[in-house]
Amino acid sequence: xxxKTAAIPFxxxxxxxxxxxxxxxxxxxxxxxxxxxxxxxxxxxxxGVVGENNKGFLEFRGNKQPQKDIVDAENKDRRKVYxxxxxxxxxxxxxxGQRRAKTIAQKSRPGHWYQNSDGSWHKK
Numbered sequence: 001x002x003x004k005t006a007a008i009p010f011x012x013x014x015x016x017x018x019x020x021x022x023x024x025x026x027x028x029x030x031x032x033x034x035x036x037x038x039x040x041x042x043x044x045x046x047x048g049v050v051g052e053n054n055k056g057f058l059e060f061r062g063n064k065q066p067q068k069d070i071v072d073a074e075n076k077d078r079r080k081v082y083x084x085x086x087x088x089x090x091x092x093x094x095x096x097g098q099r100r101a102k103t104i105a106q107k108s109r110p111g112h113w114y115q116n117s118d119g120s121w122h123k124k
Contacts (some may be wrong), residue, residue, distance in 0.1 A: 030081065033077060040070050041071070045109070045111075046059025046074075046111065053101065054101045054117050056099075056101040057075045057078055078097070082096040098117075111124065112124050
């Protein structure tokens with residue numbers, strides 16, 4: 001006869017596997033969506049329409065906001081990434097974003113805008 005207590009480890013293993021596979025699929029999907037937006041985002045950066053702020057997010061540099069849906073989607077996904085990394089590193093997502101902003105500024109193309117930690121904007 002099968003005891004209920006013997007089934008608990010199998011149920012837990014199933015649930016852990018289910019949730020981890022969902023997280024992995026979601027993570028891969030997030031990466032794919034972000035990668036697909038890179039050309040549009042770079043075009044906006046090339047035009048000087050958006051820049052990288054000091055919090056790790058895209059920010060419009062004026063009143064014109066073309067392709068706002070793309071910028072909003074990118075920032076939403078970046079927020080998710082920063083939160084996930086923050087949980088792994090036991091750090092606030094805001095700190096993860098600030099660190100990422102510095103890396104982005106270092107790697108940005110000439111002509112792209114970025115915001116220094118003091119809030120001032122600069123063109124690379």
